[in-house]
Structure formats: structure tokens, C-alpha cells
Amino acid sequence: MTRIRLVFLGSGSSIPTVERNHPAIYIDYEGDLMLWDCGEGSQRQMMKADLRLMKINHIFVTHWHADHFAGLIGLIETFNLGQRKKPLTVYGPEASRFIDAFSELSYWDFGFEMKAVDVEFEGNETSKLFENRFYKILSVPVKHSVPAVAYCLEEKDRWNIDMKKAKKLGLEEGPILEKLKENGKVKHKGKIVRLKDVASKTKGKKIVYSGDTAPCKNMQNLAKGADLLIHDGTFIEGPEEKEEKMEKRHSNVRKAAEIAKKAGVKKLILTHFSRRYKNVNELVTEARKVFKKTEAAKDLMEVIV
Ligand SMILES: [Zn+2]
Structure with missing residues (x-):
């Protein structure tokens, strides 16, 4: 049986709080290390959790809003100063545009090979971004204010x-x-x-992460039968959501729970909480009315799938 280890490096949204850093999830698949998003401060969060950040080879960015990528700049500098020689691959919608921009931001060269993979962000098709003997990484376009995708780690049956x-x-x-x-x-x-x-045969595991998205069918399709769905749960349903037009960019917790239910996932973890919630119990209670197996992410929380 494989053991896939996830650590939530940040469970907040666009403005961090003392308790909640910007989004990033560290994934360890039997020693293969990757990040899903890399918000500001992600590398210090990894240090606090004693994670092996120098060994990360793949970084999957859901979209290029600073709360999801600003940690990349500092992390790349650490790789460079740490004499990294192995290539690093960064995936995301229009990734090459942003990686080119990063290379202009400093006086030095990256010092290691930096590969950028542009991920399809329009339509309804699932794309395969990476595959080895044990698992695949898939993506699908989602609904946000800028090009955005969700990611999936799909383990092969063993x-x-x-x-x-x-x-x-x-x-x-x-x-x-x-x-x-x-x-x-x-x-x-x-x-x-x-x-x-x-x-x-042992059935392969499936982990899905929405990034930032309004509720959408693509998300539901990608999450089908997942062992774990990590979904945008920025808000609770209410007037603020409409006033700020957040309903077009993010999910309220009830809708995230509906997706979990329709997709038949085993477990839902809500994340990307707005800083207005000092305590997210209310959000979890609301989501559990629709989908019982719901939990809230918190910073440095570890999950084994
Ligand atoms: Zn965000």
C-alpha cells in the first residue's frame, strides 16, 4: 500500500493572517516531492514542518495570482544559493510567460534548468501533464477571474x-x-x-485540488470517485459573497460540499478561507449539512492518503 503524504503549507486566501498562510500544498509520493501552488512564505512553512524543500522537482501552479505563486521567487533563489543542479518543472496556465518574467527579475541566472509547462485553461477536457510508472498528474480548466486550473494526482492500480x-x-x-x-x-x-x-489488484488513489474556483462541472468531473478532494471554501453563503462578486470567482462551502457529494468523493477538505473567519467551525458545520465527511484545512496540517 502506498502512503501519499500531504502537508498544507497555507490555508488562507489572498490576504494572509497570523494563523493562515497563503495557499500551498506539499505532496510526498514515496519520495517524489511536489508542490501544488506556492504562496508567499511557503518555504518557511516547509522549514517549520521539517520538509525536504530542496528535493522538490515539480511545482503545479493553479493560477498566477500572487497568493498562489509569490513564494516561487524566494524558493528559486534558495535553490540557486543551495547549488541546485537538478531541473525544476513549473506547470500552470501560461507558465512560460511567468517563468520568463521571473528570469528578468534578478541579476543572476537560475543556475539550474527551469522548465515551464503551459497548461490548457480553456474548455472541458482533462489534460495529462505528467506520468510515470506509479501515477499521473492531470489538470482541468476551472472558473476564476484569470486563467485557472485544478490538479489531480491519480495513482495507477497496483x-x-x-x-x-x-x-x-x-x-x-x-x-x-x-x-x-x-x-x-x-x-x-x-x-x-x-x-x-x-x-x-489494489486500486490507485486519487487526490484532487481545485485551486480557486467558482463551483463548476469540470471540477465535479475531475473529482469523480476521489479519495480526497481539497476545495476552495472561501465563504459561507451570504450577502457578502454577492456584494463582492465572489460567487463568480470562489466557492461557498455549501457548493463545495455539493460537488464533493455529486462526485462521490471519500473525503472533503475545505481550504482558502477568507480572513474574515477567525474560526471556521461555522463553515464546516454548514458544509457537513450536505457532505458529512468534511474537514477544514489548517496550516501545517498533515494528511496521509
Ligand atoms: Zn487565491
Whole structure:
């Protein structure tokens, strides 16, 4: 069983508070480290939580509002001063435009290879941004005041070989089993051995993060069946939401909970709380009327999926 570790580096929104930093989520997939958003102060939050920030190789930015990316500038400088040599890939809508701008902001070169991947931010299609043997990272356009996307880590199903059964059919540990896992079957001593005859399947996990968004269908589709949905929960339904036209850019907690329910997720964590809420219990209570398994993010909270 894999263990995917998430740490919320910030659970606030555009203006931070003493308790809530700007948005960023640190993800550790069996030693593969990435960030989803990188608000100002993210690197100090990682230091406080004793996380291995120098080893981050991928940063996925949901949109280029400062509360979601301003931490990148300082983090890049730390990488540079720390003699980083490994490439860093930054994904986001129009990422190359912003990474080019960063390179103009200082007197020195990045000092390591910086790759920018422009993520599709229009339409309804899911895009695959990254894939290795174990998982994929997907994105989908969402509804905000600037180009914005949501991200998903989708783990592949894993086959666990029962060595007793495999040995009975004459298969020994080694490359032949890798081949069996890859192709679903192998020919051994003139006979076809099928993967399902000797192995059981563990379903891959799925984690989805909305970034900033008004409630939208794309989000619901991406979140389908997720083990964990992390969703914009800036407000509680009310007049302020309408006055500030926030309803077009962010989700109230009830609507976030409706998405969780319709998508059939296992758990919802609300985040990106407006600073007007000193205590978010009221927001969680409201969301739980629709979707029981709701929690509120807080800074440096760790979640294992
Ligand atoms: Zn934001």
C-alpha cells in the first residue's frame, strides 16, 4: 500500500493572517516531492514542518495570482544559493510567460534548468501533464477571474503478485514478473500466464485540488470517485459573497460540499478561507449539512492518503 503524504503549507486566501498562510500544498509520493501552488512564505512553512524543500522537482501552479505563486521567487533563489543542479518543472496556465518574467527579475541566472509547462485553461477536457510508472498528474480548466486550473494526482492500480501462486506456475522472481505486470500476460514454458491468475489488484488513489474556483462541472468531473478532494471554501453563503462578486470567482462551502457529494468523493477538505473567519467551525458545520465527511484545512496540517 502506498502512503501519499500531504502537508498544507497555507490555508488562507489572498490576504494572509497570523494563523493562515497563503495557499500551498506539499505532496510526498514515496519520495517524489511536489508542490501544488506556492504562496508567499511557503518555504518557511516547509522549514517549520521539517520538509525536504530542496528535493522538490515539480511545482503545479493553479493560477498566477500572487497568493498562489509569490513564494516561487524566494524558493528559486534558495535553490540557486543551495547549488541546485537538478531541473525544476513549473506547470500552470501560461507558465512560460511567468517563468520568463521571473528570469528578468534578478541579476543572476537560475543556475539550474527551469522548465515551464503551459497548461490548457480553456474548455472541458482533462489534460495529462505528467506520468510515470506509479501515477499521473492531470489538470482541468476551472472558473476564476484569470486563467485557472485544478490538479489531480491519480495513482495507477497496483498488482500484487502472490508468489505462492506464481511459483506453482513455474514463475520465479525477476524480470519475468515485471513483464507480466506490464503486459498483463507472459508466455512461460509454452503456456500463457495471465496476471489475474497470480495477482490481486489494489486500486490507485486519487487526490484532487481545485485551486480557486467558482463551483463548476469540470471540477465535479475531475473529482469523480476521489479519495480526497481539497476545495476552495472561501465563504459561507451570504450577502457578502454577492456584494463582492465572489460567487463568480470562489466557492461557498455549501457548493463545495455539493460537488464533493455529486462526485462521490471519500473525503472533503475545505481550504482558502477568507480572513474574515477567525474560526471556521461555522463553515464546516454548514458544509457537513450536505457532505458529512468534511474537514477544514489548517496550516501545517498533515494528511496521509
Ligand atoms: Zn487565491
